[in-house]
Amino acid sequence: MNDSLRLVCEAVDTLDIDGIRDLVQRCLEEGHTPEEIIEHGIGKGLDLVGKKFEAGEYFLADLVMAGEVVKEVMPVLKERMNPVDAPRRQKVILATVEGDIHEIGKNIVGIILSANGYEVVDLGVDVSAGRILQAVKETGAGIVGLSVLLSTMVGGIRTVVEEAKAHGIRDRIKIVIGGACTSRALCEEMGADAYGENAMDALRIVNGFSENA
Numbered sequence: 001m002n003d004s005l006r007l008v009c010e011a012v013d014t015l016d017i018d019g020i021r022d023l024v025q026r027c028l029e030e031g032h033t034p035e036e037i038i039e040h041g042i043g044k045g046l047d048l049v050g051k052k053f054e055a056g057e058y059f060l061a062d063l064v065m066a067g068e069v070v071k072e073v074m075p076v077l078k079e080r081m082n083p084v085d086a087p088r089r090q091k092v093i094l095a096t097v098e099g100d101i102h103e104i105g106k107n108i109v110g111i112i113l114s115a116n117g118y119e120v121v122d123l124g125v126d127v128s129a130g131r132i133l134q135a136v137k138e139t140g141a142g143i144v145g146l147s148v149l150l151s152t153m154v155g156g157i158r159t160v161v162e163e164a165k166a167h168g169i170r171d172r173i174k175i176v177i178g179g180a181c182t183s184r185a186l187c188e189e190m191g192a193d194a195y196g197e198n199a200m201d202a203l204r205i206v207n208g209f210s211e212n213a
Ligand code: B12
Pocket: 043, 046, 047, 048, 049, 050, 051, 053, 054, 060, 063, 064, 065, 066, 067, 068, 099, 100, 101, 102, 103, 104, 105, 106, 108, 109, 144, 145, 146, 147, 148, 149, 150, 151, 152, 176, 177, 178, 179, 180, 181, 195, 196, 197, 198, 199, 200, 201, 202
């Protein structure tokens, strides 16, 4: 990995909230794209944080801090990604499922989609199926992106699928899932339409759905 990206990764891993801004700035000045910085710097750093948490080296407060370190640089990265005159495409609803409050991955997906012209309606974290379907009806969105990081909360995907059927709107929305504990197999099991491994994958999938809409 390139030196500057490695330093960003290390800053996340060591929870260096004071140093991360300058390091990200340096990467941008060297010509790295925000997507590269997110994937190879920030994402890798968060993986290391997760491993330390699993090993009992980091505690919950450290996870919270890791979230803050990432939030510190998200506005800069978002600014660099947002083409001002991108034509508005479809509306996409994003939410982290009920019981789960992880938001960094979802926010990154949101940034990439809005930078590519989608109108993202971000409902936040710990969102019930009822609220998601209400938002679908209110906004007319055709795509719903669900983020799940906690294995114990994956059932939230099925609840959205089932409630959409109960409301008679299952066939007019595409449900795409993502997040560290999801997979293609889980997508099939829960009755969702697609699984995205990362934010660029999310964009490819959503582009595909929009073209076929
Ligand atoms: C930061 C963090 C937290 C922070 C979150 C801060 C925030 N503002 O979001 C806080 C402190 C809140 C937290 C809390 C907890 N956490 Co936590 N957390 C993490 C950590 C370290 C990083 C998560 C992250 O942001 N990753 C970086 C992003 C960029 O990755 P991502 O979310 O996977 O997203 C990418 C893709 O998955 C995809 N994607 C994501 N969403 C979507 C959606 C769509 C539609 C698509 C297509 C793609 C997509 O694109 C993204 C960008 O490429 C992970 C470890 C890890 N490596 O995942 C643990 C981890 C997820 N947490 C874990 C646990 C256990 C907890 C707690 C239960 C701890 C506790 N004892 O209380 C609580 C749960 C609270 C709750 N009710 O949700 C476990 C989950 C284990 C499991 N499989 O169930 C993990 C894996 C740590 C571990 N190794 O044990 N956590």
